[in-house]
Amino acid sequence: MHIKEINPCFISSYPPKECGIATFTHNLFTSYHNLYAAAGKVVAVNGYLLQADYPPEVDFSFDKNKLSAYSAAAGHINASDLQVVNLQHEFGLFGGPEGRHIVRLLEKLKKPVVTTIHTVLQQPSLGYYTSLLEVVQHSRRVVVMSNKAVEILREVYYVPPEKIVMLPHGVPDLPFVETAYFKKELGLSGRFVLLSFGLLSPGKGLEQVLEAMPEIVRDHPDVLYIILGKTHPEVAKIHGERYRESLQKLVRENKLENNVLFVDRFVTYEELYNYISASDVYVTPYLSQEQITSGTLAYAVALGKVVVSTPYHYAKEVLAENRGHLVPFNNPKALAETLNGILSHQEDMQ
Numbered sequence: 001m002h003i004k005e006i007n008p009c010f011i012s013s014y015p016p017k018e019c020g021i022a023t024f025t026h027n028l029f030t031s032y033h034n035l036y037a038a039a040g041k042v043v044a045v046n047g048y049l050l051q052a053d054y055p056p057e058v059d060f061s062f063d064k065n066k067l068s069a070y071s072a073a074a075g076h077i078n079a080s081d082l083q084v085v086n087l088q089h090e091f092g093l094f095g096g097p098e099g100r101h102i103v104r105l106l107e108k109l110k111k112p113v114v115t116t117i118h119t120v121l122q123q124p125s126l127g128y129y130t131s132l133l134e135v136v137q138h139s140r141r142v143v144v145m146s147n148k149a150v151e152i153l154r155e156v157y158y159v160p161p162e163k164i165v166m167l168p169h170g171v172p173d174l175p176f177v178e179t180a181y182f183k184k185e186l187g188l189s190g191r192f193v194l195l196s197f198g199l200l201s202p203g204k205g206l207e208q209v210l211e212a213m214p215e216i217v218r219d220h221p222d223v224l225y226i227i228l229g230k231t232h233p234e235v236a237k238i239h240g241e242r243y244r245e246s247l248q249k250l251v252r253e254n255k256l257e258n259n260v261l262f263v264d265r266f267v268t269y270e271e272l273y274n275y276i277s278a279s280d281v282y283v284t285p286y287l288s289q290e291q292i293t294s295g296t297l298a299y300a301v302a303l304g305k306v307v308v309s310t311p312y313h314y315a316k317e318v319l320a321e322n323r324g325h326l327v328p329f330n331n332p333k334a335l336a337e338t339l340n341g342i343l344s345h346q347e348d349m350q
Contacts, residue, residue: 006083120157196282280306
């Protein structure tokens with residue numbers, strides 16, 4: 001099938017901004033650049049970075065909190081030779097109540113827009129409902145990464161089915177390498193490694209695993225739980241390191257100092273690959289059912305890892321048909337039982 005080459009514009013956060021959507025867009029841009037000569041450009045939304053901080057593909061950046069900057073961004077795109085706009089939408093990326101400032105940019109754009117939606121709330125407040133609906137109305141197509149998101153867009157937001165495209169979350173083409181190799185590289189030989197990754201915030205539910213750990217350690221003292229990632233910048237801005245400190249307090253109270261490792265930084269893609277490859281079980285104990293996509297869960301499944309997760313929307317879909325283990329929300333006992341069961345039958349993981 002012949003695919004017409006176009007010159008796209010990607011509107012998103014972008015490295016060196018440290019967030020999942022910045023990484024997602026960088027991977028998307030790089031993949032497109034590797035396929036086509038017309039690599040397009042990035043228009044980066046930020047709150048503190050200067051234009052000089054960005055790589056060459058970013059030819060315009062604007063302040064997320066200044067409404068007038070959204071009009072300026074639209075003017076820049078309209079005056080360019082860019083043919084189509086791909087907006088990466090997440091409420092927290094943009095300024096205004098429920099991220100409504102982005103609507104100003106969309107209203108002024110004269111180029112067709114395809115929006116990739118990273119959060120689709122099934123039970124939104126009126127503000128979030130209206131905000132997302134306006135974005136959808138200004139988009140020629142919307143892209144989501146799960147069938148559940150398609151269902152919610154159709155049944156809650158009444159988006160016509162012909163306007164929705166479902167594309168599963170992409171993963172890099174990664175080689176399978178023995179876990180033992182990466183454990184040795186990271187100094188983890190002899191440990192059974194559990195891993196959770198992401199920008200830390202209370203919704204991650206990591207305390208649930210820490211509360212399950214004493215029961216796991218009692219039966220399997222060689223287990224090591226790695227919490228990989230720095231505190232989410234927006235959380236840190238308001239609450240500092242309060243959430244991480246609460247997790248560290250749990251570690252001390254449960255005498256888990258030898259069984260929990262915090263890696264407090266935003267890791268590169270290569271480091272993330274190494275840590276996932278070194279892990280035996282990937283754990284996503286999120287507290288909200290509303291999570292509609294998870295790049296790290298997609299990575300872990302692609303690398304053939306055993307996954308234990310709470311039943312948020314994306315996990316239920318990706319881990320269906322016995323592709324992983326689902327445990328109830330807010331249930332450390334069920335987590336402990338499931339993880340102990342896996343640890344007791346390690347031969348089944350091969």
